Amino acid sequence: MAQFIDNEAETKAMSTVKHRVDAIRFAHLIADLPCPNQHSEVRLAVRRAKRRKSTRQQQVLGLTKELLDRMVVACPDTLSGRRDAALLSVGYDTLCRSGELVLLRIEHLSPCRTRLLIPRSKNDQFGEGRSAYLSDDTTAHLNEWLDASQITKGALFQGLHTRKLGERPLVTASVRRIVKRAAERAELTRPEVSALSGHSMRVGAAQDMFVAGFETLGIMQAGGWKSQNVLARYVEHASTHSMHLRRWKRLSEIHAEARMPAQSGLALQPRYGCER
Template sequence: FIEDQGRCKAPSTMQRRLYAVRKVHRLLGYEDPTYAEKINLSLRRVRRSKPIRPKQAKGLTRPYLDRFLASEPDTPWGLRNRAMMSLGYELLTRRSELVALKTEDLGARDDGTLRVLIRRSKTDPDGAGRIAFTSKRTADIVREWITWRGPEIDWLFCPIYHGQPIDRSLETATVKRLVKNAARRSGLDPSEIDAFSGHSMRVGAAQDLLTRGFETAAIMRAGGWKSINILARYLEQAEHNIWA
């Protein structure tokens, strides 16, 4: 089955299907067949036959972030988008985490920064949450958006219809669109625009933390990573010269 499907499917797809088989067997109380040596050998053969590296979103590092923020118009949409990009970058959020934030998740600190509770994520299905912090600059940008949006909206970021805020959450696809639109307004080449995604803020912030000298443990905590292997993929394209 694995080698037959592996002719037309990516190794990552086969890994997910094996996980599904494993889960079903465990739920039914059956012996898990997916750890058999024959299965492991078949999966290795599939991987060797298709040595394709997973596609990585282009990192929205600080220089890009500054350009993108400057490109946003002085409109309600521009206020919201600047706040979303600034917060997404500094909190190292996934798209789903960013649009799930509510106003009550933000807490003001004495130094003018924000303390943010990220309640649930892909690697935190039980909702234990993690705490993250912002700079004063980002806190000011977020406050400017909230002042326009008003106190009656529960969601931190919401749709704007006919110039009025709507009390519901944004779709995750909105994050990808606003990043690509900002890249387009900044005059980037089409190929570079295509490389950005809604994940780019998380990738770029991790790369910036590496180049600034932060240790892996600190970066993992900042972004809520449980696996160092996943973080290593994010950092592969970082412009970090250890000899400089």
């Protein structure tokens, strides 16, 4: 086991190594066998791998309100365009993961189409669900999609075949493609398009809420987070950027005040010993 971890760490990311170590642990537990993960050699091998590899995960680009509006406006007035606009807007308002978006059904939508039940998530394996509310703009985009598609039951967001409903729900890979395609239509830069993913709506909404001054508990409830550490990784770029903006603004004000002449109306008196 320790040798396996050393070999994997040479070519694999630390997150991949961790997933495989956890899988081995789970297999032993299911088989009612002694778990090797607690052995001292295995624990030392994991520590060696962490020192060799960075454990920091690369954060996707957050789809903030500014980017969202640009991408939604760029969606064409077609059946697929209306679906894409509705999916992007719903994903932003509900802070859903791509896996949660594809599980949404018409039955989860309230009669007035302003509230959604998220039936299941990664942190909710037993299906307790959580409620999410939609803005007026998102409800309008959703109404346009449902009226055009005539969906009355089944998956809320369905795939299209030859510009017609395929009667099958989207998969998570489809959500990622829709996000990137909408970004290309909005003429985002190539690095921005590459950094976007099906998770970007969730990240961007959390960053916007943090910058707007929402409390951590409120953001966690809105997105269904169980850990503050996970949320902190989502909003760290937004918080750091906001902090630097405030810093630069305050420093500019201080420098401006230092350059301003005295406003007392009295001429500055020369120092003693400096008169000529």
